[in-house]
Amino acid sequence: MFPAGAAVRVKNDWPEARGPVHIRTPHYVRGQKGTIVRHLGDFPNPEDLAFARPAADCRLYHVAFPMEAVWDGNGAPDELLIELYGHWLEPA
Amino acid sequence: MNILDTDGARLLDAVRGLLAQKGIVSAAEIAERIAITDSASPGQGARMVAKAWIDPAYRASMLEDGSKAAEALDIPMRGMPPLGVLENTPEVHNLVVCTLCSCYPRAVLGYPPFWYKSAAYRSKAVRDPRGLLAEWKTTIAADVKVRVVDSTADYRWMVLPMRPAGTEGWTEAQLAAIVREGDMVGVTVPSI
Numbered sequence: 001m002f003p004a005g006a007a008v009r010v011k012n013d014w015p016e017a018r019g020p021v022h023i024r025t026p027h028y029v030r031g032q033k034g035t036i037v038r039h040l041g042d043f044p045n046p047e048d049l050a051f052a053r054p055a056a057d058c059r060l061y062h063v064a065f066p067m068e069a070v071w072d073g074n075g076a077p078d079e080l081l082i083e084l085y086g087h088w089l090e091p092a
Numbered sequence: 093m094n095i096l097d098t099d100g101a102r103l104l105d106a107v108r109g110l111l112a113q114k115g116i117v118s119a120a121e122i123a124e125r126i127a128i129t130d131s132a133s134p135g136q137g138a139r140m141v142a143k144a145w146i147d148p149a150y151r152a153s154m155l156e157d158g159s160k161a162a163e164a165l166d167i168p169m170r171g172m173p174p175l176g177v178l179e180n181t182p183e184v185h186n187l188v189v190c191t192l193c194s195c196y197p198r199a200v201l202g203y204p205p206f207w208y209k210s211a212a213y214r215s216k217a218v219r220d221p222r223g224l225l226a227e228w229k230t231t232i233a234a235d236v237k238v239r240v241v242d243s244t245a246d247y248r249w250m251v252l253p254m255r256p257a258g259t260e261g262w263t264e265a266q267l268a269a270i271v272r273e274g275d276m277v278g279v280t281v282p283s284i
Binding site: 026041060064076077082084 | 234235244
């Protein structure tokens with residue numbers, strides 16, 4: 001369980017290159033460093049639900065990313081806030 | 093036979109019949125869901141916003157749990173994804189997008205507008221939010237943080253905009269009438 005404020009990195013993983021998948025992690029955020037804002041709750045893993053497989057509950061987090069880091073050179077103080085499942089995150 | 097070539101009405105009847113026969117969902121439940129879907133509109137979200145502008149306790153409960161706050165105004169939330177509410181402040185302006193598909197808080201805003209589902213909106217919102225806002229004639233001061241909320245998973249998100257100046261003493265109904273769909277997505281801000 002990641003606490004609020006924890007520094008995390010989104011796995012730079014591309015399962016769609018290995019076969020049919022359903023994933024809820026946008027491509028533009030893979031490999032990026034962000035900060036846990038809060039734990040939103042636990043939800044059945046959509047990667048399994050989409051294929052009618054038994055789906056274990058996964059932790060879902062709100063994770064903030066500085067816009068400037070995701071899109072190199074955007075100088076504004078803006079940020080992206082994205083719902084991401086715990087198994088896509090690793091400590092940074 | 094290809095399923096796309098079948099008679100849609102007959103197919104629907106057959107599926108409904110099977111759902112009822114197997115005890116999965118009754119005809120009455122389907123009718124109830126259709127009525128709920130048809131009654132959802134931006135007017136529902138606008139009622140929540142107006143109440144939040146007038147009632148600080150309601151505002152706090154709305155930010156804590158959007159689904160409960162919707163139910164408190166008799167907006168049906170059963171079976172709907174959890175609703176989160178994002179508060180605009182003098183420091184932060186929220187903009188909601190779903191880059192992966194078209195996740196939208198339908199219970200409180202109704203069907204998503206066509207532009208929300210467009211590839212252009214979905215890509216530009218995350219890549220160049222201020223450029224996108226400029227296309228909507230919405231200017232956010234350079235020192236205000238634009239927070240782009242990518243609705244990727246189980247929650248649905250609506251924006252609680254700031255109450256515009258000049259609305260002091262207005263009734264809840266008057267306030268609700270100035271809140272538009274775009275204000276609750278974050279592409280625009282309420283004005284009078």
